[in-house]
Amino acid sequence: MAHEEPINYYEYLRPNKKYPNVWCSGCGIGVVMGSLIRAIDRIGLDKNDVAVVSGIGCTGRMPVYMDFNTMHTTHGRALAFATGLKISRPKLHVIVVMGDGDAMAIGGNHFLHACRRNIDMTAIVVNNWIYGMTGGQYSPTTPLNARATTAPYGNVEQAMPICEVAAAAGASYVARTTVYHATEMDKFLEAAIRKHGFSVVETVSYCHTTFGRLNKRGGVVDMMRWLKDNSVGQIAAQKLDEEEKAAKIVRGVVCDVEKPEYLDLYQQVIDRAMEAK
Amino acid sequence: MDIRFIQGNDAIAWGALAAGCRFFGGYPITPSTEVAELMARELPRHGGKFIQMEDEIASLAAVIGASVGGLKSMTATSGPGFSLMQEHIGYAAMTEVPCVIVNVQRLGPSTGQPTAASQGDVMQARWGTHGDHPIIALCPYTVKQCFDLTVAAFNMSEKYRTPVILLTDEVIGHMREKFEMPDFATVERVERPHIPVPHEWYRPYGDTPSDVPPMANFGDGYRYHITGLFHDDKGYPTQRLDEVDPWIDRVHRKIERNLEDILLWDEDEVEDANTVVVTYGASVRSARHAVKLARAHRAKVGLIAIKTIWPFPVEAVERATAHARRVVVPEMNLGQLALEVERVVGRRKVTRVNIANGEMVTPQMILDAIEGK
Numbered sequence: 331m332a333h334e335e336p337i338n339y340y341e342y343l344r345p346n347k348k349y350p351n352v353w354c355s356g357c358g359i360g361v362v363m364g365s366l367i368r369a370i371d372r373i374g375l376d377k378n379d380v381a382v383v384s385g386i387g388c389t390g391r392m393p394v395y396m397d398f399n400t401m402h403t404t405h406g407r408a409l410a411f412a413t414g415l416k417i418s419r420p421k422l423h424v425i426v427v428m429g430d431g432d433a434m435a436i437g438g439n440h441f442l443h444a445c446r447r448n449i450d451m452t453a454i455v456v457n458n459w460i461y462g463m464t465g466g467q468y469s470p471t472t473p474l475n476a477r478a479t480t481a482p483y484g485n486v487e488q489a490m491p492i493c494e495v496a497a498a499a500g501a502s503y504v505a506r507t508t509v510y511h512a513t514e515m516d517k518f519l520e521a522a523i524r525k526h527g528f529s530v531v532e533t534v535s536y537c538h539t540t541f542g543r544l545n546k547r548g549g550v551v552d553m554m555r556w557l558k559d560n561s562v563g564q565i566a567a568q569k570l571d572e573e574e575k576a577a578k579i580v581r582g583v584v585c586d587v588e589k590p591e592y593l594d595l596y597q598q599v600i601d602r603a604m605e606a607k
Numbered sequence: 608m609d610i611r612f613i614q615g616n617d618a619i620a621w622g623a624l625a626a627g628c629r630f631f632g633g634y635p636i637t638p639s640t641e642v643a644e645l646m647a648r649e650l651p652r653h654g655g656k657f658i659q660m661e662d663e664i665a666s667l668a669a670v671i672g673a674s675v676g677g678l679k680s681m682t683a684t685s686g687p688g689f690s691l692m693q694e695h696i697g698y699a700a701m702t703e704v705p706c707v708i709v710n711v712q713r714l715g716p717s718t719g720q721p722t723a724a725s726q727g728d729v730m731q732a733r734w735g736t737h738g739d740h741p742i743i744a745l746c747p748y749t750v751k752q753c754f755d756l757t758v759a760a761f762n763m764s765e766k767y768r769t770p771v772i773l774l775t776d777e778v779i780g781h782m783r784e785k786f787e788m789p790d791f792a793t794v795e796r797v798e799r800p801h802i803p804v805p806h807e808w809y810r811p812y813g814d815t816p817s818d819v820p821p822m823a824n825f826g827d828g829y830r831y832h833i834t835g836l837f838h839d840d841k842g843y844p845t846q847r848l849d850e851v852d853p854w855i856d857r858v859h860r861k862i863e864r865n866l867e868d869i870l871l872w873d874e875d876e877v878e879d880a881n882t883v884v885v886t887y888g889a890s891v892r893s894a895r896h897a898v899k900l901a902r903a904h905r906a907k908v909g910l911i912a913i914k915t916i917w918p919f920p921v922e923a924v925e926r927a928t929a930h931a932r933r934v935v936v937p938e939m940n941l942g943q944l945a946l947e948v949e950r951v952v953g954r955r956k957v958t959r960v961n962i963a964n965g966e967m968v969t970p971q972m973i974l975d976a977i978e979g980k
């Protein structure tokens with residue numbers, strides 16, 4: 331195996347930003363941030379050519395710590411801001427980080443249309459099944475019957491499958507993993523950023539502070555272990571019946587297809603407009 | 608000479624192109640759609656890009672994103688869409704990202720009457736988004752002004768790093784007039800300033816003598832943070848009172864100290880006037896006619912046609928009405944700008960002339976008010 335240089339994380343963090351970060355100790359969002367940095371480092375992107383855009387919530391706070399062009403926007407709308415940014419500056423590698431409430435509830439419409447347009451950006455959805463920053467309300471991915479502060483008698487809404495929605499809506503690359511599977515995450519994020527088209531990586535995380543407490547799931551280590559024990563790769567998933575599979579988080583690449591990218595197509599608009607001039 | 612017979616909405620789009628607008632993000636809505644249609648056709652011919660977003664919230668988000676990437680950017684909408692855009696008008700004000708928002712006012716509230724005219728969004732343009740924030744709103748009353756004030760809107764938004772609202776209405780938007788298209792090369796444009804310091808020294812929200820810190824575009828090597836949270840000079844979130852207070856002071860000061868440049872209005876015969884009509888937008892058309900009729904009867908009547916509606920031109924109105932016994936404020940709403948005029952000249956002097964059913968204020972209604980009928 332080729333020897334890899336150990337990555338210097340400090341190179342990608344802002345030295346003049348006040349620390350510690352905003353997250354609870356043990357939060358899975360830090361794992362995603364570390365993985366994103368490794369993926370960017372491995373591809374070798376120039377920091378000036380990377381923009382990280384986020385919405386509101388715990389995950390929304392990720393960009394401020396990283397030494398890229400960073401934009402913390404409004405709740406649910408990060409993809410719409412990012413779309414304008416990418417069109418304006420095509421050379422930027424635009425990466426959007428969102429939580430499950432941010433991306434799928436208030437931002438659901440923008441999520442669908444970003445997938446449909448297939449503009450060359452990467453969306454990372456950190457799915458911890460709950461609104462963490464506001465204190466543990468149920469989200470579009472909260473499992474049925476789970477407790478939340480706004481579901482004190484159990485959640486009666488069906489959870490939304492992020493990756494399946496993204497694939498159906500037209501994203502070019504869609505993958506799912508968990509914060510326990512950090513090396514797999516590195517691989518998926520690298521592939522997603524390299525993909526010429528709209529890519530989505532769902533990183534299943536946990537919120538021990540709210541979800542874990544309300545649902546008696548224990549602490550960080552317990553919830554990490556739960557992710558390990560309750561997720562399977564796609565090959566292992568094939569051996570399970572539908573009921574068993576539904577109870578598991580299936581990790582892997584959900585779709586990886588080649589289709590025309592938005593800005594490439596818009597170049598045709600420019601060409602036709604110039605011809606008609 | 609390039610003489611055309613065009614509507615206000617078209618003039619807005621041409622004005623935007625002349626001002627250097629190179630990105631438009633919008634969503635179809637009557638009666639503003641012609642702006643989007645013309646931009647969709649012309650932007651790709653002018654080295655720009657057009658996108659139709661999934662809603663008006665996304666439209667203004669994309670506009671702000673594109674502006675951060677370095678393109679002058681605009682959207683156009685009407686009442687219901689303007690309501691949806693309020694969230695991001697606040698974001699643009701907070702993050703000091705230049706952008707232009709066109710609101711071709713239609714009759715509201717709610718879906719109201721999409722094809723009927725109104726001036727019902729005057730207060731919304733000022734206070735529609737939450738929290739204290741600076742804003743500039745411009746109101747044209749001719750097709751030529753649609754062009755000129757769109758150029759002014761872009762220039763002010765760049766000069767003061769602020770969202771600027773072009774608050775027009777269905778009458779002006781769809782009204783056709785003779786228009787001489789200027790050579791775009793002769794149109795005065797304000798461009799984003801060069802950043803005089805290297806990356807490590809750059810303060811995106813730092814104190815500067817002008818109170819407007821120069822804005823760096825993403826991708827130009829100035830890696831900085833933008834957030835809708837209160838932030839320090841580096842753009843990082845803060846709750847420190849010694850950072851929050853100076854910010855809120857500075858963003859208001861940057862507008863207030865430049866009122867001479869920002870405030871635009873026209874005056875007709877106010878020197879000897881004992882009655883002054885104060886109005887804006889489509890209502891200026893009726894008011895001009897009413898003033899002419901009244902002058903024909905030797906009445907000493909003047910007119911102020913306000914073009915910068917926010918910030919409200921307090922001193923101009925004060926000066927022009929100093930000797931007036933009566934101040935008439937016609938509007939296509941139930942009295943919105945009248946509140947500002949009353950604040951300046953006193954409630955007892957003001958006669959409101961209102962209509963809020965989709966029709967215009969008629970010259971006769973204004974004439975009656977001038978004559979105290």
